[in-house]
Structure formats: structure tokens, C-alpha cells
Amino acid sequence: MSNTHLTLPKNSKWTVLEEINNYIVKAQCGCGHIEYPQKWDLEHDYLMCDACRRKFGGQGVRKRKDITQKDLEGTEWTLLQTHIKKDVYGHWFSWVRCSCGREQYVTNSNLKSKRSTMCKECANAKQKH
Ligand SMILES: [Zn+2]
Ligand SMILES: [Zn+2]
Secondary structure: OOOOOOOOOOOOOOOOEEEEEEEEEEEEEEOOOOOOHHHHHOOOOOOHHHHHHHHHOOOOOOOOOOOOOHHHOOOEEEEEEEEEEEEOOOOEEEEEEEOOOOOOEEEEHHHHHOOHHHHHHHHHHHOOO
């Protein structure tokens, strides 16, 4: 059904539904929750969704500064998934959708500070007016 070639750990609760890009898949946790985790995480220590981790004793819960849709008020972004990716500097990224429908990563700090309010294409289009 999928050709994503992922090898999940035996105790993983995830089912890969769809490949989004080279890094991200759409996956469903055993509890029914759907998110967009990184392939690398799925193949290593990301065994279940956060809600399930909390339920099962909180083992391995990541330290996160939570970001919510409220933080994005006044921007074009819709929050799809928080903390899906961490770069080599330790910056967390969220997966967001612009009002024009484009989806991309933005660092959480840029979202929180509203340095990023829309996708590049929308920003360019706005500048032309
Ligand atoms: Zn779950
Ligand atoms: Zn846009």
C-alpha cells in the first residue's frame, strides 16, 4: 500500500499512510491520531503520539515549548503540526499552511515572534501592490 520504505521499530504504534516529502510522512498512531512526523524520528525513537506517551507514563516525552494556533493569530498561517523537525542548531520547526494553501516548515521562534506571517509567494505578491 505504501512505498515509503520505512523500517519502523517493532514496538512502534505508527502506521505510515502517505509520503509527504523526503523527510515527512503522514502517519497514524494506534490511537487514531494522525500527524506528520519525520521519517528519521519514526525509524528511531518516535514510537507513538504525545498523547499516548503521556498515557503510558510519559516515557521519552520531548521537552517542548508548545506553540498553538493562538500564537498565529493575525497571520496567514494555519498550524498543522508542531515540532515536527529540529535542525542541527536545535531549532524546532512547525508545519503550517498559508491561506493560499501552500504548506511549509517555519521555525517556532519565527512563528511566535510573528517574523513569519505568510509564505514567500504571498509576501512577494503583497509587495507588488
Ligand atoms: Zn497515539
Ligand atoms: Zn501563501
